[in-house]
Amino acid sequence: MDQFLQSIFGDTILTHVFMSVLPLLFLLVCAVVTIYVEMKMAAHMQDRLAYMRTGWHGTLQPVADILKLLQKEDIIPASADKFLFMLAPYIVFVGTYAAFAVLPFSSSYIGSAVDLGLFYVIAVSALVVVGILMAGWASNNKWSLFGAIRSASQVISYEIPAALAVLAVVMITGTMSMNEITKFQEGGIQNWLIFGGPLPIVHKLLLIPVMIVLAVVYYVCSMAEVNRTPFDIPEAESELVQGYNTEFTGMKFAIFYLAEYANLFLVSAIAVVLFFGGWSSPFGSFMSGPWWSLFWFSLKGMLFVCLNIWLRWTLPRLRVDQLMYVSWKVLVPFALVCVVLVGAIMVM
Amino acid sequence: MNSLQLFDIIFYILAVTVLASASVVVFSRNIVYAAFSLLFTFFGVAGLYVLLNADFLAITQLMVYVGGILVLILFGVMLTNKVVSVDIKTGTLQVVPAAILVALTAGILIAIFLSTNWIGAGVTNLAEVxxxxxxxxxxxxxxxxxxxxxxxxxxxxxxxxxxxxxxxxxxx
Missing domain, CATH: 1.20.5 (Single alpha-helices involved in coiled-coils or other helix-helix interfaces)
Known part of the structure; x- marks a missing residue:
């Protein structure tokens, strides 16, 4: 892909710019589709129809929503800290989008094939926390500040079990590169890490229960990191209006919204890379290749996005103390035990 | 464009980011601005590490300083400054001892800088790593x-x- 683009543009800088814009295009389409799917799924789960008037079954509604957001007046509250208020949405989005640099979208497209991909993803998400704190503080609003502080403490707490689950995968694959982890799981559905990876049969059978627990731990943590129900206490609308983005309107709000959906796809994609074979085809070499791998990656990613939406509209919100209980007293011990078990199985 | 030239351009952009944001940290009267400005300082330093092919160090810098220390500082500043509504004083105090300490630190750093053999043995070819x-x-x-x-x-x-x-x- 890199060489191909270079042969078209004949210029390294232009190639890199083009390479770095591709995930953004994917993301914009993905966000529009996710918004539509979310509204429809939510409506059908609550026995209603959602929008039906704009286009066939309301398919044009997300486009209308975006046009509406684009022309809204951009209001900055009088007592807000103007500079930080304007900067915050961009910091949040940059933090989310930066992680897309190491996502292997297809067997021939990855923004940056660094060896430390997973480590980088965990590290760069810290930027989102800072952006959220910035938004909450700059709004000069109690709801916003409370939302921001809740969100930051939640993301920090759930990073620990998530990092432990990632560590267990790294212990099996022996690499932190997301592309290498995907290649490790190539060769069909039985080689995915959730089914023990391409290891000898004894190791595989022992690993399967451990990997299932780790996948659940990682998925719960990822739901907490995107601040959605049942982990939406940062924006709990019945207590905090809308949390850290209460005061934001127009494009600034749209950027927060986009960052949320980008983050949702990102954590789903990481779960896919870690446990479900990334871009590799479930049928071995059948239906594989650069375009098919892009198809499999987006399909698996969207499936987990849909799972998240399903859970969002099914489960009630956790209380603050329950939230901390789940992270520190349930997920962390389970993840620690799993890491030790994986280590023991791997040295066997 | 020559790759060495590109390296220089990126280096100066990062260096200016680090110096500008670090001076905001030091000179800003608003302690929250100082804390948020640290974000850009840490990012610039991480960028410099990337430029020097020290990828692990760069990511660890982000992890520890942005993810840990900066968030801790922000929590401290926000919880004390806004919720308890105590004014945090930011003024110039203890000028003479501070000046002596700064001069000493600068002297030691410059001495290390001058005495280190930067292009010597132990430096492997970056392309090999x-x-x-x-x-x-x-x-x-x-x-x-x-x-x-x-x-x-x-x-x-x-x-x-x-x-x-x-x-x-x-x-x-």
Missing amino acids: KSTAPKIGEALITSHVLLFEVASVVLLVAIVGAAMIARREKTQ
């Missing part, structure tokens, strides 16, 4: 295992201490 993480991992549990263990014990003590303080507050 494919991945830094496995080498760092090996070094940590072989030649530097004592430092590694001491650091982990210190961290454990800090965690236990923090838990102690948090718990004592609850029982009162």
Whole structure:
């Protein structure tokens, strides 16, 4: 892909710019589709129809929503800290989008094939926390500040079990590169890490229960990191209006919204890379290749996005103390035990 | 464009970012601005590490400083400044001792800078180093295992201490 683009543009800088814009295009389409799917799924789960008037079954509604957001007046509250208020949405989005640099979208497209991909993803998400704190503080609003502080403490707490689950995968694959982890799981559905990876049969059978627990731990943590129900206490609308983005309107709000959906796809994609074979085809070499791998990656990613939406509209919100209980007293011990078990199985 | 030229351009952009944001940290009267400005300082330094092919160091910089220390500072500043509504004084105090300390630190740093053999033995060709993480991992549990263990014990003590303080507050 890199060489191909270079042969078209004949210029390294232009190639890199083009390479770095591709995930953004994917993301914009993905966000529009996710918004539509979310509204429809939510409506059908609550026995209603959602929008039906704009286009066939309301398919044009997300486009209308975006046009509406684009022309809204951009209001900055009088007592807000103007500079930080304007900067915050961009910091949040940059933090989310930066992680897309190491996502292997297809067997021939990855923004940056660094060896430390997973480590980088965990590290760069810290930027989102800072952006959220910035938004909450700059709004000069109690709801916003409370939302921001809740969100930051939640993301920090759930990073620990998530990092432990990632560590267990790294212990099996022996690499932190997301592309290498995907290649490790190539060769069909039985080689995915959730089914023990391409290891000898004894190791595989022992690993399967451990990997299932780790996948659940990682998925719960990822739901907490995107601040959605049942982990939406940062924006709990019945207590905090809308949390850290209460005061934001127009494009600034749209950027927060986009960052949320980008983050949702990102954590789903990481779960896919870690446990479900990334871009590799479930049928071995059948239906594989650069375009098919892009198809499999987006399909698996969207499936987990849909799972998240399903859970969002099914489960009630956790209380603050329950939230901390789940992270520190349930997920962390389970993840620690799993890491030790994986280590023991791997040295066997 | 010449790749060396590109390296220089990126270096100067990052250097200006680091210096400008660090001066905001030092000179800003608003302590929240100072704290948020640290974000750009840390990012610029991480960028410089990337430019020097020290990828592991760069990501660790983000992890520890942005993800840990900066968030901790922000929490401290926000919880004390806004919720308790105490004005945090930011003024110039203790000019003479501070000046002496700064001069000493600067002197030591410049002395180290001048006495280090920057382009000497021990510097391998950057193109040959494919991945830094496995080498760092090996070094940590072989030649530097004592430092590694001491650091982990210190961290454990800090965690236990923090838990102690948090718990004592609850029982009162």
